[in-house]
Amino acid sequence: MTLDEHSLERLLNNTCRIAREAGAAIMAIYGQGFDVMEKADRTPLTEADMAAHRHIVQGLGELTPEIPILSEESTQIPFGERSQWSSYWLVDPLDGTREFIKRNGEFTVNIALIHDHEPVLGVVFCPALDLLYSAARGLGAHRRRSAADAAEPIRVNTGQRVPVIAGSRSHGTERMQALLERVGEHELISMGSSLKFCLVAEGKADLYPRLGPTSEWDTAAAQCVVCEAGGQVTDIHMQPLRYNTKDSLLNPEFLVIGDTNRNWAQYLEGL
Numbered sequence: 001m002t003l004d005e006h007s008l009e010r011l012l013n014n015t016c017r018i019a020r021e022a023g024a025a026i027m028a029i030y031g032q033g034f035d036v037m038e039k040a041d042r043t044p045l046t047e048a049d050m051a052a053h054r055h056i057v058q059g060l061g062e063l064t065p066e067i068p069i070l071s072e073e074s075t076q077i078p079f080g081e082r083s084q085w086s087s088y089w090l091v092d093p094l095d096g097t098r099e100f101i102k103r104n105g106e107f108t109v110n111i112a113l114i115h116d117h118e119p120v121l122g123v124v125f126c127p128a129l130d131l132l133y134s135a136a137r138g139l140g141a142h143r144r145r146s147a148a149d150a151a152e153p154i155r156v157n158t159g160q161r162v163p164v165i166a167g168s169r170s171h172g173t174e175r176m177q178a179l180l181e182r183v184g185e186h187e188l189i190s191m192g193s194s195l196k197f198c199l200v201a202e203g204k205a206d207l208y209p210r211l212g213p214t215s216e217w218d219t220a221a222a223q224c225v226v227c228e229a230g231g232q233v234t235d236i237h238m239q240p241l242r243y244n245t246k247d248s249l250l251n252p253e254f255l256v257i258g259d260t261n262r263n264w265a266q267y268l269e270g271l
Ligand SMILES: Nc1ncnc2c1ncn2[C@@H]1O[C@H](COP(=O)(O)O)[C@@H](OP(=O)(O)O)[C@H]1O
Pocket: 043, 072, 092, 094, 095, 096, 097, 098, 167, 168, 169, 170, 171, 191, 192, 193, 194, 213, 214, 215, 218
């Protein structure tokens, strides 16, 4: 299929709808109470992850039957098969499962369209806050504070200030601590899920360094939002994160950069 601005806009509108519907399924379970299971990799799983996964796979399958789907909850597709894909949907039905279990609201639905190894469309929906971030290549990045509000364009912050740094609420590392010491004076915002990328995209944070493991579905949608808002998502050698290039679905360490005027990579040298 062609991915011109007109078709991307149509796909984006429908992806926002599907993400909102998945969010409603998640909130129904959030409100009732739920069991917590453990996956083979010892990460937690709830009925909400599975309900959102099913809804998104059905919705995207109806929207674009010809485009394959890779979801955190259906990853058993060999690289030999997915390496043939030029476009595919990459989905994290519930990012921040630990925050969902802790009931602090910091969890998101993430849907990205990858084309030639790059995210060209991304939707991040936080159902507990009714907050939706969306972007597509050439169409800019937008935020909707509630379903009733209009979408407003968002932009990274490039004004000089004491650096505001976003970090994981549940997955800190010693390397992150060392980086923060090198940066010196800063303000730290701890948050769960891909909302940290969105803080950068909307100019509330200048950097989100991720010096611990994540998978490709954790980052793709939010990367598109950050890039369309004027920022960058790079590995520690300043190369943009790419998708579906290898057997493993793990990302390298990465930096989400809002303030592109500062040389953030210098703080990682020799770390
Ligand atoms: N050991 C590990 N291996 C792979 N990914 C990990 C991981 N520990 C945490 N993550 C990823 O980090 C995400 C949570 O990030 P954060 O701490 O910033 O909220 C998790 O998303 P899920 O909740 O979708 O599993 C998970 O994918």
